[in-house]
Each structure stands twice: as C-alpha cells, then as structure tokens.
Amino acid sequence: MLSITKGPPPPVWANGVTAMRRADQHRWQDISKPMRDAAIEALLEEQHHLCAYCCRRVRRSDTGEWCRIEHVKSRNPPKGVDASTWGDQHILDWANLVLVCPGRAGDLQTCDRSRGNLKMPLNPSKPPPRPETALVYTRSGRVSVRDDVESCDAIRHQLDTTLNLNAIGLIEQRKRVLMRLKKLANRSSGRLSTSQLQRMRSEFAPADGSPWQGFASVALSWIDRRLARE
Numbered sequence: 001m002l003s004i005t006k007g008p009p010p011p012v013w014a015n016g017v018t019a020m021r022r023a024d025q026h027r028w029q030d031i032s033k034p035m036r037d038a039a040i041e042a043l044l045e046e047q048h049h050l051c052a053y054c055c056r057r058v059r060r061s062d063t064g065e066w067c068r069i070e071h072v073k074s075r076n077p078p079k080g081v082d083a084s085t086w087g088d089q090h091i092l093d094w095a096n097l098v099l100v101c102p103g104r105a106g107d108l109q110t111c112d113r114s115r116g117n118l119k120m121p122l123n124p125s126k127p128p129p130r131p132e133t134a135l136v137y138t139r140s141g142r143v144s145v146r147d148d149v150e151s152c153d154a155i156r157h158q159l160d161t162t163l164n165l166n167a168i169g170l171i172e173q174r175k176r177v178l179m180r181l182k183k184l185a186n187r188s189s190g191r192l193s194t195s196q197l198q199r200m201r202s203e204f205a206p207a208d209g210s211p212w213q214g215f216a217s218v219a220l221s222w223i224d225r226r227l228a229r230e
Helices: 011-022 033-046 111-115 152-162 168-187 194-204 216-229
Strands: 068-071 097-100 135-137 143-145
Touching: 011 033, 033 068, 033 097, 068 111, 135 216, 143 152, 168 216, 194 216
Parallel strands: none
Antiparallel strands: 068 097, 135 143
C-alpha cells in the first residue's frame, strides 16, 4: 500500500456530479459511462496504475476485469451502523474514490472483494498514518505494521483479515520482488551506492508519469531504507 495524493476530479466527473446533485441523484448506479471512464483514467494516473490496497498493476478494461472503482468509505454502512447516520454524500465524493484490482489471488478474495463494507483504520488516500512509514515487508513476503504505530492492532487486522493482503498469491509476488532486489545487491557485493539505489528507485517508480511496476511499494520500502543509511 502506498499513499495516494488526491488531485481535483476530472471535469467530466465534476460536472456530472453537479448535475446529479441538482437532480437529487446520489446513487452510484446513476453515474454515466463517460463519468465512469473519466474517473478510471484519472484514478489510474493518481495511483501510478497500482491497486490502492495490494499495489498490483491495474489497467483500463471495458469489461471491468482489470480494475474497479472503490469507495474508501463504503457506499453501504458496515454491519451494526444505522443507515440513516451513514449518509450518501460520500458516494460521489472524489476524495473517497480509489482504484483497486479485481480482488483475487488464486482462489482467494483480496482487497475490496475481501473487505465488503468493513471500516479501515489505514486509508491510503487520507493519512496519517502514511503507509510508507507505517507498514513493513518481511523477507517471507508478508506485509505487517510497525508496533509503534497508533492503532497497530486494528491496522494489522485490516491487512490480514479485512483486505486479506497476506494471501499466499500476494506473498509470493512480493517475495519475487524482494528476490530480484537481493540479486541486484549481490552483484554489487551486497553494497549498493546511492546512485545505484536511486536508479533502481526510478525503475520501479518512474518520475515521468509512466506506470509504476507492480508491487512497487515493496521495492520502495527496501530501497528507501537503504537510502536513509547513506
């Protein structure tokens, strides 16, 4: 998971939402295809083409198989929460929208498919805490949270259960990234220079607007820890 810097909504979305609210329409089902398409393109750019939760690569698809628009504050209230107090203004709120992957790792459900309507203490689009400083990746490929982070137990539950981010398929893909980084370090006798680390960082997370590599969150965590030692 990486922090998402929310920008302004695309004009097609903003104008469409204004028109819907004037007509007292707040349902997600009422948005138009041009609004949905514009939202997906803008969210892809905001998130560097990565899933907001697991950081797999996502891409535009007319069938919806490769990406889905997700509401960080769910459209429907969690179990036990009164619907009358939950409201509906957030449903069309651009700040509440992120893009996620199809939500499958092998036969297991992950990300928004695993989450349902459950609340999440760690919100990638509304820190603190920032995922980059709160989360840690182990050599085994698991993602966890630092023990000194506020609400760490609730965040750990979010990672392990709510989003199922330690599903075996995701663990294996994170391990592949870590093995690739380790091989690069071994070629330099285990010691990478600052320029080498910065070059590696730009390969995983290009600054020119190009899509980032899948699971860049793992690579950036590994690289930035070593840059901090320099």
